Amino acid sequence: MSLQPKLLLIFLFTAGAIAITAWFIYSTSKLSSQEHGGMENPLRKRFTAFIILFALSAVFLSITIPKSPYFRFSGENPSHVVFIAAKQYNFIMSNQAIDPKKPGGGEDIVIPADELVEFRVTSLDVNHGFGIYDSRGEIVAQTQAMPGYVNRLRWRFITPGHYNIFCLEYCGNAHSFMRGSLTVTEAAAEK
Amino acid sequence: MINLSLKRVTSVWIIAILVVFVITAIFGITMRFNQGGDIELSPVTFFSLMTAHGVTMVGIWSVAGMMAVNYLMARYVKVSTAVNVFALVLTVIGLVMLWTSTFVGYFHAGWTFLYPLPFFVAWESWATPLFLYSIAIFGIGWTVWTVAMLMQIYKKYSLAQSFAWQHFKRGYLVETPPFILITTVSLIGILICLITAVILLVLLFAEYYSNGTFTNDALLIKNLTYFFGHTIINEALYLGVATLYELFPEVSGRPKFKTTWYVALAWNCTLVFVLTAFFHHLYMDFVQPVGLQLVGQFASYFASLPSAAVTVFSIVILVYKNPIKWSLTNTLFFIGVIGWIIGGFGAVIDATISNNFVLHNTLWVPAHFHTYNAMGNVLFSLAFFYWVANEFAGTKVVPRSEKLRIGLLLIGGFGFVLMFYIAGAYSIPRRYSVYPDELALGRNLASYGGWFATIYVIAILLFLGEIVNKCLKVFSPRSSAAA
Amino acid sequence: MSKSIFSKIICCCLILSVVQFAQAQKGKFDFSEEKNVYNQIADVPVLTKDGTQKLSVLYSRSPLIVALIFTRCTGICSPLLLNLSEQISHLHTDPKENFKVLVISFDPRDQFEDMARMAKQYARENDPNWIFAVTPQISELTSSLAFNPVWDEDRQQLDHEALLSGINTDGYVTKNLIGLRDQQAIYSLIKSINNEFILSYPLPGNNNFLSCFSYDPSTGKKSWSWGMFLLVLPAIIAAGIVTILVNQKKTLHHN
Structure with missing residues (x-):
């Protein structure tokens, strides 16, 4: 799951x-009908409840923080770089660096499964979101595309198939129609 | 002291807020039905509705909190009716400007008007400045109001007393009522985010009027936008909590809540954490330094925890096995607390960076904030409206269609947000006017959500009729004579 | 209302006072730097003062900044090396972040003696962190770095970009720099060859003096910039307003 x-x-x-x-x-x-029923030892119970909540939060924090996307795959060498320039209302995707002044049309992106890929995501106009959806329509990874900055998202696709890209930041009236796609092929044979 | 003029301006506020609320909720329902495919709007109409819905809802529930706190504050300190009226007038002017920009000028950059979208004009060119000026008008009215209220608090209390610092020591002379403590903490938070809005607007206007010689940094503006946007709606909720502290024991026939050292500590912590929690809106902006992202998660956890835990437990102690006088007022407060913590839990899930990686900007986000607004803050305010309307009318609270109203509220409200949560978990993006075929599940959920929201609005209308009627009593000649 | 005007005035002053910073922030980022990142450098034999060895022996010991030059260059080569040498000597790098500079010729006419002379010129002949080398397999090396010099018959010169390639200990190109770059850029190159993953980098803007963060080359950390100050400013102004309110005359109240 x-x-x-x-x-x-x-x-x-x-x-x-x-x-x-x-x-x-x-x-x-x-x-309750009797007056002065109420809770026994409310102050102590409140204190206990507070400590339990605090401890739970601390546990959740320490479990979840190391799983943050920022720390994933950081020490590895990606085997593919995909450049993405988002603009109203499409994603220009290319295996080559994209000249922001002459962005061109991009190309089809094919990535082998099990290999580390780095997406370098920027925007040529407003803020966009780069959301990668698998064939079941579930988000697997995302980052924002912000004008003036290039965000680096590293991901390793496990399942081969067709992946859709949907825009995940409101970017204007055709936001709902802004999309792209990429293909993940079977893992390459042992090197 | 609560005088007739305060009652009258409060009445006008309540009627205006409820009417605008119902209209704006209908904007939202229209959007859900469009997403569901039940009706067909152009994307421009959809996003104009979305922009108006967002700003108006944030605005009216902030002023609802301010107005309620202003009314109850008159029990402790002198309050200025003139400033109250001033804020009311500016709010109405701002609202007219806002709706003009969205419905006449078709401005549709979303309620966060995230830079640089407002400058990528896809609407009437005058709509961008009109929209920004409407925000400025709201800002001026509310800043003056906030400062005026703080001024009255500090005429009576010292800085330490307003934050209940004396409660950390033994043997203090003056007790700070929880209402004053929470109000102070919230008003200072509101003041800070209104100043942030001023800075944000100055930067945007600087770019707008510089003809391209000055451009802003998108990251800075995004930080400022969410500092303002997140904080104001969060503080609005705390104003609602302040009214709960003041009224819940009173209408239940129990002794007033007391400030203790941990109540003081919890709300002091809240002031600090709530100001840094907004970083969770930028988790997916990898350009933001990782340190600030972690601060965002930490602050999001600990902004809600102390205040919610203290409040919830205070309510539990008061209610558990105690034969209290249940009326619509404290029932609404009680349900509001449940909505607040359920929505808060949804928020904490999303404020966890590793979860946000798959939930960011899905419908999970509107799911949680609609829970603690529509089923939390709105109910706190509604409880206040209902209580004060009965005060104005001089009537005892007579239970009338009580079960029906509460039943409709619960079914409509929780059904409505449940559709959002399910859609969020199924990766349906937020702010889509229609869904692509791959995400067709979103359509059905939107449609069901629209129907549930309709039930919720019917419940609100049942309240509205009674509350408006009773509020109008303060304008009757008899009321003036009595004063 | 006066408070809101007050804060507006402060903001305007702030904006005016930092306008002069705008000039200093002009970026020189070239999108073509992103060509060939994460390609592996060709493992060619190189002749250094320690004799001939495989390039992989060098980069597996410590990550490399590879500077491709030729000794007869009358153009960019010498400013490139001078600038690199100058910038590095002012860096206070983390001891964990080791690296060596490999200066390697792409001109077949260059012999090792030419390179040794060049090392002397730059007073780096005894610096263990600077390696001067030649290779017999120039074209393999240059093509693996997407470096394409063109022979200019008229000037009898090789026309080429001023390229610095960062190579990590696995031999992958992690980052390229084109042109004479500032300390900040050099430092980010050193970080990248030490496999420090920086999640984002800025593109050049018209004036980004109001950005949130800037690199401090001396520490390598992102430091608060003017923009960040604007995030703290509201709290400071609010504290000021509350201070004024607290110090107003107290009045007695009767509830």
């Missing part, structure tokens, strides 16, 4: 738990 459905399940489970707890607390109040 990829990351997104897991996150949805975690979210729905937690939201459900919150809702049930809230309903339970509400009904204790509705059912």
Whole structure:
């Protein structure tokens, strides 16, 4: 299972738990008739709950931060570089560096699976988003395309197939139609 | 002291906010139905609606918080009705300018008007400056209002007292009410992000009027934009929380909440963290230094944690096994707290960099902020509106169609945001007027979302009728005579 | 309203005061520098003062900045080396970031003695971090670096770009620099051959003096620039306003 459905399940489970707890607390109040019932030792419980939440946050932080995309593949040598110049409303993609003054039309991008590829993403006009979607329509990786800067996104494709690129930053009225694609072929035979 | 003029301006605010809210919510529903394929709008119309929906919603729920806090603050300090009216007038003028730019001039650069999009004119050329001036008008009105309220707080409290620092020591003389503490923290946050907006607008106008001799740095502007945009909506929520602290125990017939050292600590932490949490909007801008990205994740976790944990636990202690007087007011507050923490949890998931890599700018983002706005902040404000309308009318709160209203709110609200969450998890991008065939799932979800949102708006309309009626009572001659 | 005018004035002053920085920030980035990145350099034999060895022996010991020159050059070669030498001598690099400069000729007429003389000229003949070399397989080397000198019959010179190629210890080109570049560019080259992955780099702008960050070549870190100050400014102004409000005359209240 990829990351997104897991996150949805975690979210729905937690939201459900919150809702049930809230309903339970509400009904204790509705059912209670005696004055000065309430919670015993509320201050200590609040303190405990606070410490637990704090510890959970610290655990989540220390687990998730090393998984940040910035640190992935940083010590490796990519075998392919793909240059991307986004503009209203298409992605110019090329295996060669793109001259921002004469961007040209780009070319079809074919990448072998299991090889490290580096996308060098920039924008020629407004902010765009470079979102790579697999054949099931799920985002596998993304970075922003910002005018004036080149962002380097490194990725290793595992599954061969057709990948769509959709724009993931609102860039004007044809934003929904801004797209591109690339092909990932079977892994090259052992070198 | 709460006088008739304060009641009247508050009434006008409430009626205006509710009416504008319903209209703007209909903009949103229209967008969902267009995404669902139920209706067909041109992309320009869609994105004009989107721009108007975004700015207006952020604007009205910020002023709703300000206005509620302004009203309740009169219990503790003197407040200026003149400034209140001034802010109201400027807000209305700003809104007219805003809607003119989006619906007459077709300005559609989104509510974040992310540089340099406003300058890639695909609309009437006058619409860009008109839009920016509308933001400036809002900014002037709200800055003056914020400073005026802070001025009144500091006429009574010292700096240390306003932040409840004396509660860190034993044996203090003056107690800072939680309401004052939270209001101070939120107003200072709002002041900071309004100043940020001023800087942002100055830079944009400098480019606009320089005829190409001055250009901005896209990264800087993006930082400034989200510093302003993220912070203002976050602080607006905290203003709602301030009204909750003030009113929830009161309408429940329980003793007032007290400021303790950890309440003070939590809100002091919030002031600091909430100002740096906005970095999470730039996670996918790899040009931002990694250090700031990590600050963004850290601050996002700890901006919400102390304040939410303290507030939620205070509510739980008050409600658990206590026979409190339930009315629509505290029920709305109670549901609002649930919406706030569920939305907050969705936010924390997205504010985690490794998750954001696949969730950034998908519908997960509107999912979480609609949860803690539509099912959190709006309900806090609605609770206040409902309570104050009954105050104005001098009526006891009579439960009328109570279950129906709450039921519609819950089904409509949570159903509406659930469609966003599912779509987000299925990588459906946000801000698409229509979805490509590969992402056709988004269409059905959008359509269902539109219907759920319609149910939510019906619930709001049921409240609106009663609240508006009762608010109008303060304009009756009898009301003047009584004053 | 006065507060908002106040902050506007501050901003205007700020913008005016930093206009002079604009000139200094002109970028010289050439998009063609991105040609051939991550290609492997040809593993040709090279003759240095330590005798003939494979290029891979050199780069596997420490990453290299490869400068392609020829001794009879009357054009860019000598400014290129002078500039590189000058910039490097002022760098305070991290001891972890080691590198050597390989000055190698692409002119078949050059013998090792010519290169040794050149080393002397630049007072680098005893510098262990500078290697002067010739290779018998010039065309393999130049084509692996996408370096295409053209023979100019009239001037009896080789026309070529001033290219510095960064080679990491695996022999991959991680970055190229074209032209005479500043310390900041040289430093980013050194970082890249030490396999430090920098997530983003700027393209030249018209005036980017209000950008958020700039490289500090002496530390190699991104440092706060004027733009970043603008992110802190709102908090400072707000603190100022609150200070004024706190110090106003207190009035007694009756609730």
